[in-house]
Amino acid sequence: MRAGLLVLATASVLVLSSCGLSTGKPAASGSGSPKSQTGVIASHVVPETLDPQQASNANNDFYIAGLYxxxxxxxxxxxxxxxxxxxxxxxxxxxxxxxxxxxxxxxxxxxxxxxxxxxxxxxxxxxxxxxxxxxxxxxxxxxxxxxxxxxxxxxxxxxxxxxxxxxxxxxxxxxxxxxxxxxxxxxxxxxNEAGSGPYTLKSYNPALEVDLTRYDGYWDGEKKRPSGLVMHIYKENSAIRDETLAGTADIGSSMAVTDLAAFKGKNGFHVNEYPSPLVTLGAMNTAGGITKDVRVREAIQLAYDYSAHIKNALKEWGKPGDGLVPSYMQCRYSTTPTVQDVAKAKQLIQEAGVAGQTVTIAYQSIIPEQSTAGTILEANLRDIGLNVQVKQITFSQYLEMIKKPETTPDVSILWDLAQFPEIGSMLTHTWSSTAIGQSNFTRYSNPAVDKLLTEGTTTTDKKTACSDFEQAQKQIIADHPAMLMALPSRVQVQNDKFAKIPYSPIAATYDISLLTLAK
CATH class of the missing domain: 3.90.76.10 (Dipeptide-binding Protein; Domain 1)
Structure with a gap:
């Protein structure tokens, strides 16, 4: 659910993996033809603005990165x-x-x-x-x-x-x-744009298409950079799959994991898997509603079918959640992934005296992983004796909801995004009480954690900072403010026109300014 928010740890070595899947060359047509120097991208990412001030929203940053x-x-x-x-x-x-x-x-x-x-x-x-x-x-x-x-x-x-x-x-x-x-x-x-980046803005229709032209006066010359990028925006994820299969798009951006099987055995296509800056959470309202009670929060954690999430929501493109930040970050505290325990969850619900009460679940239905997770969670919570009210919302609506405890959903299925590899910034942005009503989704407040985050951020000793951040993560997890649902992989599909999409640890999908043609 989170479109783009965060920050993270010091330099770390990232393990990359990729797989090329083959049979039958994609059809060539339009500006997506291999002979064309213009690259075509099919995406569902809709920008709210091109103002680089709002690049913290990953949807905006996807386009801004090419202009500035x-x-x-x-x-x-x-x-x-x-x-x-x-x-x-x-x-x-x-x-x-x-x-x-x-x-x-x-x-x-x-x-x-x-x-x-x-x-x-x-x-x-x-x-x-x-x-x-x-x-x-x-x-x-x-x-x-x-x-x-x-x-x-x-x-x-x-x-x-x-x-x-x-x-x-x-x-x-x-x-x-x-x-x-x-x-x-x-x-x-x-x-409009006022940048110095590798592309200039040719045309802009935020609901349909963003068209960029290579800036030949760019200071960081790259001969294989395409002459332009045309980003087509689709509401349906299946359209991204179909355009990529047809060869009318060279890259299928953030394709739904359910559509990746269509490229198995297709020659000329490549499915690239990268470490993701995303952590999928079930953020719970710790300051109001039924989830104010820690027993209810723990019960909800235990009720969830995490194996179904990996199998159905991610189609095996990811790992069980075992921490608050991505797996590649330094100073990360990892815990044993939660395993579903319906009996214990029912017991906690009875102890809390909330059997038969209603839990609100909010998520963005446009994001397949979150939509599937919402369906799984709804069934799981009914199984432990709770009623469920589902709210399918946009990210902007969600930001308004979390401004007050009484409007914050009981459970919000969302992505926490590490926008750069610095753990102190990411933890502070999401878990410090100073961020309640803004980026602290759970309205979590623990003075001991606030102190650890402040000390870790302000010390000039990296070893001390690491210890502070590890203690803070351990305490946050012990307070049960969120379900650690999964660590999804970042997967992109491309044809042979582009060189392999470069990995960037500060892009929610990939950095379009780094794209180059294969020949």
Whole structure:
């Protein structure tokens, strides 16, 4: 359910796997033809805006990544690497950071990118205080200092702050100022762009198609980058499958796992499996309703058929949930996956005195995994003596619901997304009491956990930070605020036109700016 929210741990080695499945070349037609230099992507991802301020929503970021450049980035190993900032350096107390900005970058407008654009971008993020601002929690101010340098001042020591800069895209300040209006350019940037990325915006219809054209003046030249990308948006997942099978799309983006079998034995297609930044949770309202009682929360956890989730919701493309963060993260605490125990669940329901009461379940029906999980959970809860009310909602509706305890669903089936490999940021974003009503889905509050998260984030000793984060995870799991449903794999289907889709640990699906043609 979560469209794009989070943050995570230091550099980690990620294990990648892929499989190519074969028989019969895909038909070639339209701009998807192998002779064309334009790549066609079939997707169900609908952007709400192209404003890079809102790239924290993974649906928006999918498109924004092609239009803008990041201040820093992560490589496939989870290591922070240069981007618009050619290097960065912390002060000894980790309360400030100095960026050295490249001097060879031009925006699509022709304006040169300067340190002033970086300062303007950071200040804009801070002032608007939504979307990507959630990653810059310790940000105080920034200013140009010396030739091609920007100094960022932080409220507290924060060694994970550099990683957060990989989620910040720099805007053309001169161009945006022309369209600032009263909202700092938010309305204008919702359907226009002011970036320096590898593509420019050719056309934009958020319900149907986003069309990008290669920017030949791009500073990071890549000869095999396609001349354009056309992203067709489909409401039905089956349409993504069919367009990819027909060869009218070169990539079937985030295809439903139920459709992957259609490519088995099909020559010319490749099904690529990658580590996922997603964790599938059954987030429970700890501050109100029937799930305020920890016995009810534990009963719901024990009632769920986790093996059915792996088999039916993921079609074996994933693993049982054994932690709060993705499996590749450092300082991760793992627990034994929960196994269904209906008898014990019924006993806890009786002890809590809630037999026959109603539990509300909310999820996005457009996401096959969540929809299937909702069906499984509904049956499981009825089996332990609870009535069930199902709410099929959009992500934006969900964000409104969790603002108050009385409107927060009892159980919300959702994805928690690690938007970059820094565990302290991810845990704080989802489990700190300061995030209640925003990104803390469960309204979870534990002073001991808050203290551990604060200490882990502000210490300059990595070993101490790791210990704090591990203790925090252990305590959160013991408080039963969420069902650890699964760790889904990230799976993408492509034909032979593109080289293998590169892995990125900071993309919910993949980074379109990294796509290259096979020949």
């Amino acid at each position: 450049d990041r201040i820093l980035a992560y490589n496939s190993k989870g290591e922070v690497v240069p981007r618009l900032a050619s290097k960065f350096e912390y002060a000894g107390d980790a309360k400030s950071i100095v960026l050295t900005i490249r001097d060879d970058v031009k925006f699509h407008s022709g304006n040169a990118l300067t340190p002033d654009d970086v300062v303007y971008t950071l200040e804009r993020v801070h002032k608007i205080a939504s979307g990507s601002a959630g990653f810059l929690t310790d940000y105080v101010s920034s200013k140009t200092t010396g030739k091609n340098q920007v100094t960022i001042t932080l409220k507290d020591p924060n060694l994970s702050f550099a990683g957060a800069l990989a989620l910040i895209y720099v805007v053309d300040s001169k161009l945006v100022k022309q369209h600032e209006g009263s909202d700092m350019g938010q309305q204008w940037l919702s359907s």
